[in-house]
Amino acid sequence: MSSILFVCLGNICRSPSAEGFLRAALVGAGASERFTLDSAGTGGWHAGEPPDPRAIRAAADVGVDLSDLRARQVRPSDFTRFDLILAMDRQNLTDLTRLAPAGSTARLLLYREAAFGEAKDVADPYYGGAADFAACADLCAKASRRLVERYAAPHAANG
Numbered sequence: 001m002s003s004i005l006f007v008c009l010g011n012i013c014r015s016p017s018a019e020g021f022l023r024a025a026l027v028g029a030g031a032s033e034r035f036t037l038d039s040a041g042t043g044g045w046h047a048g049e050p051p052d053p054r055a056i057r058a059a060a061d062v063g064v065d066l067s068d069l070r071a072r073q074v075r076p077s078d079f080t081r082f083d084l085i086l087a088m089d090r091q092n093l094t095d096l097t098r099l100a101p102a103g104s105t106a107r108l109l110l111y112r113e114a115a116f117g118e119a120k121d122v123a124d125p126y127y128g129g130a131a132d133f134a135a136c137a138d139l140c141a142k143a144s145r146r147l148v149e150r151y152a153a154p155h156a157a158n159g
């Protein structure tokens, strides 16, 4: 069993998209029962809320349902509960490094680094429009296929 936590700022746009798209890709690969997935925000302003309606719509347009997800803030126990914490942008990664308690065991990585080997941010669509949310969904779909290859395929290195 592997566990992955996705983290962005508000936990209503990027990280729930990353969670939902990876869950769908794992179901497609028949590997969903081997993974625990969750997402959280470094900020808590939206705790308890469903994803942004624009994120829900962009995912629904390609057959992925985000509507059951609810935002929460990162908590200290996340750093031992999860094997891997994937930050959606470099600021999130910096914030996670600062929040990590002593004794943290989770591996912290940038999302696009884990998926594509590139040290790049997932652009925040929150202040953008529908095209920005569609681009975020498309990136999460592509990244999820790579994450399945890396972490869930029979030959996966799990590293």
Ligand code: 4NP
Binding pocket: 008, 009, 010, 011, 012, 013, 014, 015, 045, 124, 125, 126
């Ligand atoms: P996210 O986007 O980090 O991808 O969920 C944001 C959502 C809300 C805010 C900022 C970014 N906000 O400032 O409320």
